[in-house]
Amino acid sequence: MKYKAQILDKEGIRRALTRIAHEIIERNKGTEGLALIGIRRRGVPLAERLAAKILEIEGSTVPVGTLDITLYRDDLPTLDQQPLVHRTEVPFPVSDKKIVLVDDVIYTGRTIRAALDALMDLGRPRVIQLAVLVDRGHRELPIRADYVGKNVPTSRREVVAVRLQETDGEERVLILEKD
């Protein structure tokens, strides 16, 4: 894979998340009944960071959960390598909550479809919103994000690589091109 461009640096990621945190509070008129759920893997640290920012801004703690969508994927029979299943950890009831799903990149929309199914199996949230760090287009399903850190028009040959301190030891978002 070939390096093409850097679209966000450490500061850029920080600013994008700060803005999203403000937007979440604004749109939901505070944090009453609010909860964040990160989609494994990189949605999880992003959800935790958003919760920390919301605490900083509003002074209230928002619960954070982790969703593993492997068992809900629609492409399992077509994969060469079977993905490892990880734990879903949502330590609060989701029913009647305002849930913000958090992921790093939205692309075809299939991951979010799977996440919506997984979430519905845990209960019946009042509303589900979606926050992503990068929207790279090419949707295959009628799904859009409510909060977007950065819109990046890409070609299908390109890959958006989000690197976070917690998972990758560095902090930036890159566009790579498949060889």
Place this chain on the structure above:
Amino acid sequence: MNWKRKDLLGLQNLSAEEIKLILDTAVPMKEILGRAIKKVPTLRGRTVVTLFYEPSTRTRTSFELAAKYLSADSVNISTSTSSVVKGETLKDTARTLAAMGADVVILRHPMAGAPNLLARTIRAAVINAGDGAHEHPTQALLDLFTVREKKGGLAGLNVAIIGDILHSRVARSNIWGFTKMGARVRICGPATMIPPEIEATGVQVCTRIEEALDGADVVMMLRIQLERQQRGLFPSIREYARLFGLNRERLALARSGALVMHPGPINRGVEIAPEVADGINSVINEQVTNGVAVRMALLYLLSGGGMPDA
């Protein structure tokens, strides 16, 4: 690591890494069992057949529930109500099931090696649910899972397996499983029920139950198969209970917090005293719950992505 095998026939040939993958996959499966809606769409459109040539309630039901929780279609065939009574061979029965589109066949059979024969015959994945006195890998996996969950790991633990080792496929699979995962296994039972040269598997043979229990972290009691005792491998049930039964006084020889396990069904008052079977050390009921989680993990691994169509 990734799962590469088509079948699960026993623990003897599995690596410690493969066993770990199964146990790790069972952890998220157990989380699903704790939900209000115990169902995920993972195996939608797949068919799981349980083919049981011996009676069983818990293993068959456990597999059936595991399949249902993963949204697979499941069919049970008990041989007393099938064409097996008309003399159909195992191979032909299996070929018929495969032709009907079964993706996974779960076989219990009185003959050791029957699942291996089946695995070579059909393209569907085969899971051994107990073959003769050979192996019962899913029972051992749920035992390993239960111990790992309770003790935080398996390496270095002292595991005592007590009872009819000779006829026990559960014991055999557990010996392979625990030793591969780094635990020390001691076995104990009447001399007539200890297989010759069993030490070659790495276990320590104890003649007295007190010796086996001394410092044990896990005490696994085996069911005395009363229905198979016509040959008289010990003088009487009473004597067996007196010499090899687990009661509260004997359990005190094990480490404090030692786990008491039993694959069920229990002969209360024979191999295990009722107050021990129902006591605070007992994890017998959790073994049953964990059995479903482990079997879900296996169905996922054996019928998920990357498998050729049967």
